[in-house]
Amino acid sequence: MDERLERIGRLARVARGLEREGAYNGAKLVRAALDSELIRYAEAEAPSGGGRAAEAADALVADIGADLPAGLAPLIAATAAPVRAGRTIPLADAPRCHVCRTCGAVFIGDEVPVDT
Numbered sequence: 001m002d003e004r005l006e007r008i009g010r011l012a013r014v015a016r017g018l019e020r021e022g023a024y025n026g027a028k029l030v031r032a033a034l035d036s037e038l039i040r041y042a043e044a045e046a047p048s049g050g051g052r053a054a055e056a057a058d059a060l061v062a063d064i065g066a067d068l069p070a071g072l073a074p075l076i077a078a079t080a081a082p083v084r085a086g087r088t089i090p091l092a093d094a095p096r097c098h099v100c101r102t103c104g105a106v107f108i109g110d111e112v113p114v115d116t
């Protein structure tokens, strides 16, 4: 595995372990390092240009769309055409998403269940 991804995974594991023990202020510090590493990795590896970004989105949905949280794959697939054409993606086509920090469930839109 890519050494950078190994570090990202390690940071994520340590942060989650601290959160599990209620040490959120400690986890916050580790998550800062995690976010930094993730951003730098993505910046180095991200496709450049609308055509390549759209191609990457299409390939992502084709490869792992069935494993993505419910509802995300069609929304991601719909981003390829506007990106390929150099158009913006309106908020109506890309609704807000919330991720539960405890279980990782993804909620699309404004409705966030209270009991998850």
Ligand SMILES: [Zn+2]
Binding pocket: 100, 101, 102, 103, 104, 105, 116
């Ligand atoms: Zn949850």
